[in-house]
Amino acid sequence: MRFLVDAQLPRAFAAWLSQQGHDALTVGAQIEPILRDAQVITLAGIRVLDVHGTIVATTGGDPGLSMAALPEAQHALAGEYLSLMRQRGTQRPSPPLDSISRGSRIRVAVAVAVAVPIPVGDRVIGAATLLRTPGNIWQALCGKRRELAWAGAALLLTVLGLSLLTAVTIGGPVRAVTRQARRAARGKSGAVVPLKHPGTRDIAELSHNVAAMARTLEERARYIRDFAAHVSHEFKTPLAAILGTVELLRDHAATMNPEERERFLALLESDAER
DSSP: OOOOOIIIHHHHHHHHHHHHHHHHHHHHHHHHHHHHHHHHHHEEEEEEOOTTBBBEEEEESSSOBBBBTSSHHHHHHHHHBBEEEOOOOSSSSOOOOHHHHHHOSSSEEOOOSSSSOOOOOOOEEEEEEEOOOOOOOHHHHTTTTTHHHHHHHHHHHHHHHHHHHHHHIIHHHHHHHHHHHHHHTTTTTTTOOSSSSSSSSHHHHHHHHHHHHHHHHHHHHHHHHHHHHHHHHHHHHHHHHHHHHHHHHHHHHHGGOHHHHHHHHHHHHHHHHO
C-alpha cells in the first residue's frame, strides 16, 4: 500500500494536474481498479481525496463526498501522516451480538498507513485514507483455528492426565480399602490395616480410621468369645457333678444308708447353688 501511494497515485494525479480540463472524478475512476486490487489484500475501504478533501476515487461507492472535516483528512492534506481511531457516524440498526466488528462503535482509519499525503514535488495534491474495521468473532476463530486446535488438544490431554491422576491417587486406594472391608466382613482377622500408599491425606485418614474400627470390632469379638468360653466352662463343671450324682443315686440309692444319701443330696444342692 505504501508503494501504491508513492508511485501509482502521484502519477495519476500528476496527469490530472497537467490536463487542467479533466474532471477529478474522471481521473479518480481511472485509479479505482488499483484501489480494488489493494482492497482484496487489505480488506479495507480505501478513499483518495483531492486537495480540497473531496473523494475522487473510492472502493465504497461514495465519490464526490467531502472528508475535509475529518481529522485524518486534514492532517494528510497538510502533509502529515496520521493514525487514529474514530467513532462511526452511522444510523444503521445495531448489528448482531456475535459480530465484534459490527458491534463495535469504533472504526480504525488506516490510509495506506492510516492517513497518507500524496505529494508531487513540494506540493501535496491529495491524500489516501484507509478505513479498516475489526473482523467478527467467526473470522477471528477461523484465523486462529490452528492455535485453537492445539489449545483443545492440550486441554483434552490435561483432562486425561487429571483423570488418570485421580484414578491413581483416589480410586486405587479407595478400592484397596473396599477389598479389606470385604475380607473383614467374611470374618478374616487382621484383614484391615492402614494403607502403605494412601495417595492423599484424606484417604490415609480414612484407611487409618477403618483399620482402627476393625481392630476395635475384633477385640470386642475376641472378648465375647473368651467370655462365652469362660461361662461355658463354669457351667460345665457343676452340671457334670450334678449329672454324675444323679446317675449315682439312680443306680445305688436303694443300697445306700441315710448318711450317704444325705451327703450326695448335699452335693447336688451345692453344685446347683454354684
